[in-house]
Amino acid sequence: MKQHDLHIYNSLTKTKEKFTPIHEGAVGMYVCGPTVYSNVHLGNCRTFLSFDLVFRYLKHLGYKVRYVRNITDAGHLENDGESGEDPILRKARIEQLEPMEVVQRYTVDFHTTMAKFNAHPPSIEPTATGHIIEQIQIVEKIIEEGFAYETNGSVYFDVLKFNKTYEYGKLSGRNLEDMIANTRELSAQTDKKNPQDFALWKKAEPQHIMRWPSPWSDGFPGWHLECTAMSTKYLGDNFDIHGGGMDLKFPHHECEIAQAEACNHISPVNYWMHANMLTLNGKKMSKSTGNFILPDDMFTGENDILSKPFSPTVTKFFMYQAHYRSILDFSSEALEASEKGFNRLMDAYRMLDNTETSEKTSLDITSWRKSCYDAMNDDFNSPILIAHLFEAVKFINALKEGKETISTEDLKLLKQTMHDFLFDVLGLQNVAGENSQDGEKLTGAVELLIELRNQARANKDFATSDKIRDQLAEKGIQLKDGKEGTTFQLFNNV
Known part of the structure; x- marks a missing residue:
């Protein structure tokens, strides 16, 4: 496949651009990872699964990819990391744990959840606490360059001075002038020269547990600093792709x-990519508002939102049926x-093992295969790819009914292409679909028993x-009575 056919929507230029890596055949990609103070929710997962798709497809095209995704474990203040309470410390206080116990617990949860989704781990997963020295060095350099100032042990980035040479807000x-006009009434606040200035280093209050020595105070780095430090350390001052949530x-x-x-006096990233939100009941999923669902609650069916449990691979497939830049509503x-x-x-894919061949093929498999690549080369357009895969499903079903024909060579190409896109690129697992016809029979039988129980x-x-409820439970089938009627779930279905 020609690597240069790939086009990516660049959030910086707001256009789709032909992807040309800095180093031929290699890609450097950084994605902002989780702040580990609670279980990862489904909205967070969508972002990481969007970039798992990007990672997988770039590797499928033959690129050597260094994928860096950080863990924010240092703890930062709320409200843009400059005021309020550190959520890691708040959780530690509530649960009477050390902050690093909180970090460890939810880092493990994050890894476990992403493994259930069959997401590839990144090439490097650096932590903020493991790169305090690098962050301090960057602050020193920015001060040296004249774009930061120290006040009472804290260091702030001088946005107005920076904007005279560069463009803040691009x-x-x-527009910086509009931002200034909208915040003029706050000009007397804190130690900052201007409300737009942001913290590079914050002096720790006596009650702040996570702190490190620096030339300015015992304190902690600003929220934005860690990603600059870790992305440039592992990918260089200028790298290919930076991703994250919108x-x-x-x-x-x-x-x-x-x-x-x-x-560094150079634009750090050539292609900025942003994944859009997953909404619930038409509102953004957010831990702070309580409008979210945890993946495990979805996999087990232990929630008041869904009618039944859904497996990780079905959930992932659901997400990929929308483009990563579009809002996806959850229902x-x-x-x-x-x-x-x-x-x-999955049924159609399995049918290919028992498909009879002919001398000629009634569908242009090469052209269909190209359409799959064209979809992914158009800014990783997974919904269009999936539509093409369903075209193949129709063809495979017609083959089974004897309405279409396929040669031995084309059958091999069709099966290889289906395998590549279903499992290598989309990263789906052929588990939820296994024995799906038997599953339909089981569903029908249980629904009949539910009807008899209702009578x-x-x-x-x-x-x-x-008796019906208890004997089903003994067989590993749990009935769940709700407002919409009775549903069932299998024990240990994940």
């Missing part, structure tokens, strides 16, 4: 650009439709009702 499209574009990524340009109906579609794909309950025959 990624998010924000909500990080401003201020986090904007400040990353400013720090790197002030320090039980959409997941059920994805599950049916996923099973159809028994209506007749006040509670002995029969309880």
Whole structure:
């Protein structure tokens, strides 16, 4: 496959651009990882799965990829990391743990969850606490360059001075003069010269546990600093791709650009990529508002939002049916439709093992294969790719019915292409779809028993009702009564 066919939507230029790596055949990619103070929620997972798709496809094209994704474990203050309470310390206080116990617990949870989704681990997973020295060195360099100042033990980035030489706001499209006008009434706050200035180093208050010595005070680094330090350390002052959630574009990524340009006098990233939100009930998934669902609650069915459990691979398939830059709304109906579609794909893929061949093929397999690559080369357009895979499903079903024909060579190419995109690129697992026809029979049988149980309950025959429930439970099938009726789930289904 020609590597130069790939085009990526660049958030910096707001256009799709032909992807040309800095070093031929190699790609450096940095993605902002989780702040590990709670279980990773499904909205976070969508971002990481979006870049797992990018990582997988770049490797599939033959690139050598160094994928760096950080762990934020240093603890930062809320409200852009400059005021409020450190969420890691808050969790440590509530649960009476050391901050690093909190970090360890939720780092393990993050890794376990991403493994369930069959996401590849990054090439390097650096931590903020492991790179305090590098962060201090960057602050010293920015001060030396004249773009930062120290006040009462804290160091702030001078945005107004920076903007005289560079352009602050070019990624998010924000105008500094407008920002100043909107925050003029806050000009008397804190130790900052201007409200737009952001912290590079914060002096720790006496109650702040996580602290490190620096030339300015015992304190901790600003939120934005760690990503500049770790991305440039492992990928260089200028690298190919930087990714993250759409909500990080401003201020986090904007400040990353400013720090790197002030320090190294070069734009740090050639292609900025941003994954959009996963919404729940039409609202952004967020830990702070409580509008979220945890992956394990979804996999087990232990939640009040979904009608039944959904496996990690079906959930992943559901996410990839929307483009990574589009908002995706989460609903039980959409997941059920994805599950049916996923099973159809897996059934069709398995049929290829028993497909009879002919002298000629009635579908242009080479052209169809190219359309799959064209979709992914168009800014990783997974929904269009999936649509092409369903075209193959129709063809495979027609082959089974004897309505289409395929040669031995084309059958081999079709099967290889299906395998490459289903498992190597999309990273799906052929588990939820295994024995799906048997699964449909099981579902039908259990639904019949649920109907008989409902009749028994209506007749006040509670002995029969309880017997059906209890004997199903003994077989590993749990009934769950809810407002929408009775559903069931299998024990240990994950």
